Amino acid sequence: MPTKATDQAVRNHRLFCHENTSGNLAAMSAKANHCETMSDVRENVDRVDRLLVALMAERLNYIEQAARIKPSRDAVRDEDRIEDVITKVKAQCRIDGFDEDMAERMWRAMMEDFIAHEFIKWDDLRD
Ligand SMILES: O=C(O)C(=O)C[C@]1(C(=O)O)C=C[C@@H](O)C=C1
Known part of the structure; x- marks a missing residue:
């Protein structure tokens, strides 16, 4: 929701x-x-x-929920899912007329921050 x-x-x-x-x-x-x-x-x-x-x-809230749900720390960084997100974002760029290369750079940088946050949250929840 x-x-x-x-x-x-x-x-x-x-x-x-x-x-x-x-x-x-x-x-x-x-x-x-x-x-x-x-x-x-x-x-x-x-x-x-x-x-x-x-x-x-809102996106960050789902990342925090992922930290709660993922059973292992190794699952926090998921390379396949990162590529899946990039593919979907680039497809959306073609619909909305946004530069795909710019979006890819932005999303990869953004996801690195989200992943770092997810690691911190995963550790916090299991202290
Ligand atoms: O889909 C996940 O598994 C997430 O935790 C979300 C997310 C993302 O920011 O989109 C973050 C970490 C994973 O490496 C892949 C994707």
Whole structure:
């Protein structure tokens, strides 16, 4: 289930992107609002950042649950799953029109931080 913060962020996003009523977050995200001023640009960037932070917080919660569920420390870093995530993210990039190489760099860096967090959480839960 999405968290309250994510629900709120998605609702705000929907309100802001009122021209798109399909309910499809990917389609809405791909269509940016037209800006006339730098203030418009920064307002939109700040709004998107709030949405991203809410989504990252939700992602981190699942990583912490993975730390609880995984039976062995060796299972924390899973190379096959990392490649599976990258493949799926790149497929989504083709749908949303985002640069696949940029996304791959971002996701690999992001996952390293998430994995480091998962190791810390796995150890904490078993102290
Ligand atoms: O899918 C998992 O097993 C996770 O713990 C999540 C995640 C990720 O960040 O997506 C993190 C660690 C694993 O190496 C693979 C993927």
